Amino acid sequence: MLLAHLSDTHLLADPDARIGGHNPAENLSAVIHALPEQVDVMVVTGDVAENGNPRSYHFAQSMTAERAHRTFFLPGNHDDPDAMRSVLGEADDLRIIPLPDRWTMALVNTQWPGHDAGRVTDVTMARLRQELQRTTGHVVLCLHHPPISPCDNDDCGMVDGARVADGLRDSPVRAVLSGHVHQQFDTMRHGIRFLGAPSTFRQLRHGGDPHYTDTGEPPAGQLLALHADGKIDSHIVTAG
Secondary structure, eight states: OEEEEEOOOOBOSSTTOOBTTBOHHHHHHHHHHHSOSOEEEEEEESOOBSSOOHHHHHHHHHHHTTTEEEEEEEOOTTOOHHHHHHHHOOOOSEEEEEOSTTEEEEEEOOOOTTOSSBOOOHHHHHHHHHHHHHOOSEEEEEOSSOSSOSSOSGGGSBTTHHHHHHHTTTSSEEEEEEOSSSOOEEEEETTEEEEEOOOSSOOEEESSSSSEEEOOOOOEEEEEEEOTTSOEEEEEEEOO
16 A cells, blocks of 8 residues: 655745745656656645645645545644634544455644644543554554654654654554654654655755755655565655
8 A cells, every 4th residue: 555745845925935945846746746646645744734724724635635635634734724624624632444455544743833843632542542452453553743753852843752753662553654854764762653744845955044045955755665574675765
């Protein structure tokens, strides 16, 4: 089963507008066209819009519609939850999605209003543990903020990231997919792969003053093959 993981699209209300020399809509389109003609599932892990304008969510919906049988969106710190719901529909803080080949996808909302960093509420974490206990097969967990971040700045991850990562120990979770840092990474903890997607908008280097800088690397996404035995093959798909 093929899963396309896109993140941090930062779409604007005007598809011709630019941010820092980048056109988010053009870059997203280029990444989508670099994907296979059809994937089973697409997940966009947050910061779908730059400033929460409803038109941005309409663009996201229309631009991703033809590449996947099913597409799911998660909110990030830049997203407006009301505008996002008005276009993309209601979304619980935890969604459990059955997938083919003995896989289940868990979508977790880590948006923390008023903060760049993320968190998972106690209620959502308790529900997630219950769902994982009753789930058979393999689980891919998707969220915006990385529980394990490659950047040591507090705003780069989750205030409760260690609790979330440790809470997945001895569970059927095989991979955790995140965005937020505009940087691809692949690390292991408790036998679980933590995979960060590059941004379809622009890639960032963290550290120093200012805290982050544009690397100039091309927009990109991540493609995963989920196998029935729990194995995951992943590679980066780059625009152009």
